[in-house]
Amino acid sequence: MMIFAACLMVMMMPFGQASAATVLKPGSSNGEVWDLQYRLNLLGYYTQGSDGIYGPGVTRAVRAFQYQYGLPVDGVVGAQTWSVLKKFSVNQYEMDMLAKLVYAEARGESYKGQVAVAAVVMNRLQSPKFPNTVSGVIFEPWAFTAIYDGQYGMTPNKTAYLAARDAARGWDPTYGAIYYFNPNTATSGWMWSRPQTVKIGEHIFAR
Numbered sequence: 264m265m266i267f268a269a270c271l272m273v274m275m276m277p278f279g280q281a282s283a284a285t286v287l288k289p290g291s292s293n294g295e296v297w298d299l300q301y302r303l304n305l306l307g308y309y310t311q312g313s314d315g316i317y318g319p320g321v322t323r324a325v326r327a328f329q330y331q332y333g334l335p336v337d338g339v340v341g342a343q344t345w346s347v348l349k350k351f352s353v354n355q356y357e358m359d360m361l362a363k364l365v366y367a368e369a370r371g372e373s374y375k376g377q378v379a380v381a382a383v384v385m386n387r388l389q390s391p392k393f394p395n396t397v398s399g400v401i402f403e404p405w406a407f408t409a410i411y412d413g414q415y416g417m418t419p420n421k422t423a424y425l426a427a428r429d430a431a432r433g434w435d436p437t438y439g440a441i442y443y444f445n446p447n448t449a450t451s452g453w454m455w456s457r458p459q460t461v462k463i464g465e466h467i468f469a470r
Contacts, residue, residue, distance in 0.1 A: 287340040291317040299340060302352040303328060305431055349396070350389045353431045357397035359419075361427035364401055366419035367409030369466070374426060376464040379437045381430030383468065386441050393441070437461060440468035 284295055296315045303309035309324035322338040329336045332347050340348070353361060361381050369380040387393040387400045394400050402410060409415040437443070438460040445465050449455065457469035 284340075284342075284345045286342075287317055289317050289319070289322050289338065296321070298354045299325075299348075301354050302348055305352055305358075305428070307432070351385075351433070353397055353427075358424070358427055358431065360397055360401055361431065362419040362424040363415055363417070364407060364409060365426050366423035367414035367417055368407060369426075369464075370420070370423065372464040372466070374422065375436050376466060377423060377426035378429045378434055379440075379461075379463050379466065379468060380443065381427045382435040382437050383440055383443055385430050386435065386437070386439060390441055436463060437468040440470055442470070443468045 285293070287296060287299060292315055294315070296317050297313055299317075300309055300313040300315070300321060303321070303324045304313070306328065308327050309321060311320045325340055325344070326336050326338045328334075328348065329338075329344060332351075334344055334347060361384060364384065365377050365381050369377045372380070384397065384400050388395065388397060394403055401407065407415075440460045442454065442457055443466045444451070444454050446462075446467050447465065454469070459467055459469045461468050
């Protein structure tokens with residue numbers, strides 16, 4: 264399916280993204296700590312169970328993440344750390360959205376092709392050309408066909424969730440693509456003009 268198609272409306276952002284995230288530090292205990300633990304677990308920095316408490320394990324995980332991404336290593340999740348973390352990870356609500364998009368747009372594709380669709384969302388999340396939230400990327404007007412034709416409302420299967428998770432963890436079989444389209448149905452000359460990175464199944468991926 265083409266990535267450029269009309270969107271019926273932009274949905275509300277999930278809880279916790281409508282306003283700036285609070286500063287989290289050792290001893291913090293609130294809903295955003297759950298969010299933090301989920302993201303750090305997804306990226307492989309935090310392996311303990313989620314309990315909503317900013318304990319020593321979370322502190323170590325945050326420091327490791329900060330070191331890996333060139334941030335000040337202070338073990339405190341302030342605006343800068345939140346900003347980078349949200350560009351390279353998703354929370355549970357966003358994972359559901361990503362899986363729904365994968366199922367709607369690419370359920371007939373190979374597993375690699377499904378990961379690739381999710382990777383485009385992650386690449387857009389990291390690009391200054393697009394919205395800086397998963398919901399903003401997915402529901403951006405003229406973004407994904409599945410939003411306006413109703414397929415996004417279908418229930419994703421386990422494979423879609425696994426593909427979404429792999430993409431959120433950093434697998435990018437598109438080599439940095441921020442667009443994709445079906446060459447059998449694409450009519451946009453502009454889309455064809457984009458530098459192509461790879462073809463996977465029925466989709467061509469491009470920058």
